[in-house]
Amino acid sequence: MPLPPKGLPFALVEKGQKGLRLYAVNISARHFGLGLGQRLADARAAVPELLTEQHNAEKDMASLLGLASWMERYSPWVAPDEKDGLLLDSTGVSHLFGGENEMRKDMARRLTEYGFTTRIAFAGTIGAAWALARFPSPSCADAQSTSPASGRGKTYPRPLAGEVASRSDDGEGIQFLPIEALRIDANAIRTLRRLGLKTIGSLQALPRASLARRFRGESIHENVLLRLDELTGQRHEALNAINPPSSFMAHRALMEPVISHDGLEAVLRGLVHALVADLEAKAQGAIRLILKLFKSDGGRAQIPVGLSAASHDPRHILRLLLPKLDTLDAGFGIDAMTLEARETAGVVPQQNGFMEDDGGTSLAEFNDRVLNREVLGLSSLQAVASHVPERAERVAKAPLSPSGYSPNKLGESVPRVLPQLVGEVPEGRWGPSLQPRPLLIFETPEPARVIASVPDGPPMRLTWRRVTRKLVRSQGPERIAPEWWHLTSGERPRDYYHVEDAQGRRYWLYRDGLYGEDDGEPPKWFVHGLSA
């Protein structure tokens, strides 16, 4: 959607009661006296040149979430607030930007550059910050009163553009705020206004018991006292961050946007070393890492990396991240980078070889490098307690640990799933199979034509893949009956044969079904594997 020309009244409309209603208006429309929730017909009558566009709630939310993740450059704890606000927990971060005032200015400058109209407030509680950001401070209340904001539903008089509410002394500043700033629903507001209670200060003057008795609603929006306590900080309110921050993260804000690969690589190296130093000090290793790149045009790129085994080896982490930097679209440049260890686990610090530098990598590190490039990593062939060859084995993720490949501890690293269903092999019971098995086995047995004497003579001639072979040796049959406890219908008993043709090539054949059973189809032959 192209941006509306500056200076012309513009509004987003949505379907409301009795036709289209204004959902949002720009500054010039507001100057013309248009307000939220107004009917489009009325607005058109007042301002004929009004430009409109259909409001798309989904896109709006997506863009708000995008902005929220961009705001993580200021604080790791960000949450979207309703449809048009963002909440940041600035505890312990404002000094990084030179204090709350500087941080606010920086936010306002950047957001204004991206074309957002902002109103930023700092306060000790979520409720107070919400109220201060959404409601004009008492000084400009008179100017605001001229705008015909409809008090219906959940619409509030919007602040004027570019206004910045500074942090007010929480006790004083909120006293004069209207009761709408309490985040309560319309019914509660109406009741309070009828009682002549118009400001938060007047509510605070009332005895608590009477407030609690009057507004004992189930939902928080009905309960005035709870909201009041949240505002003043007597009741704790939690902020649900979109990305819960990790305790291990490294952040670099750059003076100038960096666009070159070398530049980004240098920053990344610094980040990795900073993060690794943190991890190492606490004897932790990263399992899941996320590299966030904040673009100067307001976008954000994210590079997730997983590790097979917890590691805090900077060389290894860099080797995983650097190739991904090549595929990155830096846009107009990157102006901040964050590296987070989302998931960590304790690692036992290992000393390097004393006499020589052990240049090799561990199996887990090798697996990470493969996984970083390919879809599947190292797998091992695990035996399953079944006689049916297709089920007798499964290809599973190789159990890896920082010290290497630990197949003996299968149960520890691979989650056990109902052993009686999967047929996990009890240790030491299903050893090397007593019957010889082929080296290679086909995923789906391949149909073949076989000449054999009836009912169960050895195969004499095999036609498979359009070539006929004379079979000179054979061993069998080895009968494998279907496993009734698997409840798969239509399986028939199989007779397996090891055969060798005149050239010495070996095949593993089976006959599906038995001769002499009149019901059903005649038996079929399949080639199931090839032996060395």
Add this chain to the structure above:
Amino acid sequence: MRIHPLPVSGAAGGGLPVAGPALHRRPEEQTHAKALVARLRERIARMEQSHQRLDRKSSTRPSTPWRFGIAAVDAHLPEQGLARHALHDMAPQSYGDTAATMGFTMALAIQRLKVDQKQRPVLWCRSAIECLEHGKLCGHGLEWLGLSREKLLVLSLKKQVSLFWTMEEALKSGCFSSVISDAASQHIDLTITRRLSLSAGEGRSSGLLVFNRNHEEATASFSRWKLATAQSPPQSLEPGAPGHPAWAVTLSRIRGGRPGNWNLTWQPHQQFSTRYPHASHHFSLVSGIFGGALSQGTAEAAFAPAAERPAFRTG
């Protein structure tokens, strides 16, 4: 360590002050210097010895050579056996010999594992196309051949380029005793094999390339083997049954050795030899008598009664 400076002759004695101290040293000073040098040398030697004791991976340590265990074959290999930290080629003689080639490669990898000091596992990089064409590896079959499934890791990859990259990285990482990889003949050239053999040297593992068809072009491998199936020697208890895996092996090129060809067989897992696991899993030579007519004759003799039956049916 501090090395005390040698006393300069001019400063030490009351004789003439001379410019060239080395030439005009007095005899007792020379013996003193010699003693000092000898002492230092001894100290260095002692330090080096302790280094070697610490250095477990030291290449100077003698190791069991990677061999076949058959005098006739080993005579063709160089003195130290097959090079462990190098690349070896395996190619089938013709299309149907792929399974045999893979079996022989596995047997070689098992031999290699036996002489690996750290008992590192074996990695097999399979190409997805080969898996469809000739089937996937069967762990039970490998165990029967003699490789326990704990010692094998498998990677399945789609592109040939990925196979080379992975094989190179695996060889370099030094986590595996041997790295086996399927290879499409048309993609292999001198550069790739050179790279792979260098990485094998770096990670001290063996690379085994299994070609999908007969390959004649030059490679940088240490040895090149050509495999064909061979009639297996009949088993004494069951002459009509296929015997142990057998291959017609051609060693077409080996550095520092001689080419040759043999009929080899491999002793797989023996059903009743669990008490003596080392009795199984070894190569042995097939004498010519098993190769041709005799085994075929016995097989036909075994089938003779069946052939007399009138009813045959195709299924």
